[in-house]
Amino acid sequence: MVTHINSAFDDDIKDLNNKIAKLGALAETQLDETLVALQKKNIYKFEKIIERDKKLDKINDSISASVFETLALWSPIAYDLRSILVADKIGSMLERIGDYSKNMARRSQIIVNEEHFETLPVNIIGLGQHVQNLLHESLDAYMELNIDEAMRIWESDVDTDRLYLSIFKELLSYISDTPDDVKMLTHMIFISKNLERVGDYTTSIAKQTYFLVEGTVPKSERPKASIII
Amino acid sequence: MPDMPDENYKIKTNDVTVDYGDKRALHGINLNIQSNQVTSLIGPSGCGKSTFIRCLNRMNDLIMGCHVNGSILIDNTDINLPETDIVELRARIGMVFQKPNPFPKSIYDNVAYGPRIHGLTKNKDDLDHVVTKSLKRAGLWKEVSDRLDASGLSLSGGQQQRLCIARAIAVNPDVLLMDEPCSALDPIATAVIEELINELKERYTIVIVTHSMQQAARLSQKTAYFHLGEMIEFDDTSTIFTNPKHEMTESYITGKIG
């Protein structure tokens, strides 16, 4: 590891990275607990998840404050500058991922409370686990500066899109078959959409990792599934 | 490097080598400098920045045992040819040195010196005007306007440096070489000089040596990184400070040890 002659800068960067790691771990927990509670119909869990979102907001605020201060005090350039800008962006993305989990917890709460809800009619949990893996892998790639892995994640966005699309189509057909369940099914559509959005953020994290290491954004066009049907 | 038609380069150096006695200070430098731009030279102490910049107006001629080889073309003319008129060359290629070196004369005479010997002014009024204007542009006028007869040496270090900048621009050079012109200046005086450099580049070609990375970034369009007498990297300033190609450049500008 190449270190700065003035090691106080390295200490500031280390602090920033620790905050990102903490925020990343919390974002993963929020997503995981939401999916598990939905699957297990654990009605008592959701309030806790919703309440915990404030913690993520707080850490992200503290990341923004550190970024601002580090830029002002050190005037970093080249890799140093990228590392701070990227930390700022990834911090905001993790905070947004937290917001999606909170939103999914709210909707799950409504679904699980429905009298005749038994099990999920579509594989939302499968989509969720796919996105969870992406989140975990994208954070690992970022922490390890692994651009091969980052590129793989960046290009795999199409899989998330396909999974989401098939769930969406299934839910549409359920809505026309059982119009009484429209409220519940609509919440499921939103949950799936939220998961798809979290997937998008994981590819953005991967893209930021590439930019951090290479100083440019990836050139190749990535494959896209058509979301519009 | 973007391809440029040759004639757009104000200064072209080809395989420039400098020796001080048997010690080689520059190893085959090839650097082409565009007109109406600011080019920064950066690099660790002793890497040869001052040596290089001194080649451009033959200041190394004055140093015993210093030998310059290779070709240096300014406006496509080799400045090292024996028929070069050195006085005329140095009027065209002005220089501000790393250490302020005012003449032991009055503030007024320091600035008036160049215009006088080159016969650039018609009369006393004209000369007064050039002296005032140069001192203003160098950001020194307010501090010295009431004591133009005082010795240049009575000024503070930073004031002396601004006096030397006023002296250099008083003759309206084509090319301005500045060796760490702001190292002794406070932030306000630095901003004044930077603004001056920005304005001068519309007409002049400016080469500046600086140890402030932020100054190189703020001022210049092109940056060259020197290390141990070699030019390691030369590129657009924006590239050097966002994404340098060479690891040595990156380590240097971000203050790292490998």
Ligand SMILES: Nc1ncnc2c1ncn2[C@@H]1O[C@H](COP(=O)(O)OP(=O)(O)OP(=O)(O)O)[C@@H](O)[C@H]1O
């Ligand atoms: N007059 C001289 N006689 C002998 N060696 C010299 C002379 N001037 C410079 N050198 C040597 O040439 C090398 C380059 O010196 P130079 O002054 O060009 O460095 P620099 O990049 O301007 O450094 P700094 O940032 O400290 O001003 C150094 O090793 C220096 O010791």
Ligand SMILES: [Mg+2]
């Ligand atoms: Mg020097």
